[in-house]
Amino acid sequence: MADFTRRAMIRTAALVPLAAKVGCARRIDTNRELAVPAAVDGDVTIALAQAPELSKAGGAIVARPQGSFGAYMVAYTGSGYLALRAECPHEGCHVAWVPEDRQAECPCHGSRFAGDGTVLNPPAVVNLTSFPADADAQGNVVVHLFAGDGTFQEKVQNGQVSFPVAEFPVLANVGGVVLGRPSGFPSPLLVSRLAAGSGPDAIAAVSAICSHLGCTVLPASGMLRCPCHESVFDLTGRFLQGPAGTGLVRYTVTFDGTTVTVSTTTRA
């Protein structure tokens, strides 16, 4: 111990920044981006022949379906597939799969996410959306974008989903909002009660995907607010303030006083 002199301490301490430099220099490999066919009924199919990375444990790609603004990081852990929205909710960089850690990392600022999208390390503060993924009979990887989250019992049929307002008592009151994703619907929905009575002006249905970087918009004090970058919208999806600049996607809705019907058709 007597040998651990002042000189030794200084020499050891000098190694810290060096170690930090070496460690911090570790570069996260981004995943190859691959254009894939457009989603059909919400399913994105990735041919293994085009994505050999998904044949080996730890492999991953970023799939970009034709006609889609979004991209999806798809990974194979060796025992199953997982799919996450690729855009980091912090600044929008594409996350990459780190197989040795079984986590996704944003190469820009180091945010980390579990395989189910749970944020594990900042600067991102909200989760990545995850999607079920599996292999079809031909061995292709299929990402199910429209899987329901269980909030709505009913599924999309003939391009629309209907549910009684009695299932969501919060919608009985003006200002009440329900957030969820019906099975087969192209986006998570924010359904809001705008006014008493019935008719299309009494209920609004808008996409909960922020028009800025795709975070999930949440109801807050009679408005809709994006937790990522503070864009604010009114209950009809109209843009009010923040970096988004444009409103939320709005869906055609009808309401007869007891049943709400939301169409997958968008409206102006």
Added chain:
Amino acid sequence: MPLRACILALAAAGCFGGTAPAQCGVDGDCGGSAFCAQGTCIEGTRTCPTLQPTFSSINSRFLQVGCGARQLNCHATDSVAVESGPSFFGHPYTTLVNAPAANRAGSARGLILVKPGDPANSFLLTKLRLTSSTDPAFGPGQPAPAPGSTCAETLAVIEQWIQRGAPDD
């Protein structure tokens, strides 16, 4: 030398954001008797996780384990049920214990989510035992996509924890 090695290791670890490698990415990584939630393998199933009668076990293995396609905590700040129930994000002890229940979808009033020592009058257990999604007194059973799907063993452990005073342990 050992000190030097420790410093080097700590410095290097700091560069990786302080996140330990996850145990799993998908359920299949955990073998047949466990599932993967938030990067951790948990023994049992989502509706029947293996629990200890402690708040930390119940919270990490049951409350924070979600539902639906996202397999995340429904009762969290960015989740689907944010407007219809309490947020269980993080360490929701004070959200639950001795906390009044809003019960917006039911007629019963004066309910307490977790009443220490009194599982029969703890609304959390009432909601988990409901099998209806439209109970007039207590609203929809939980979890919302499959009311009453929590297994008896898990409910018994939660009851045991409440019975012994619902400590924050």
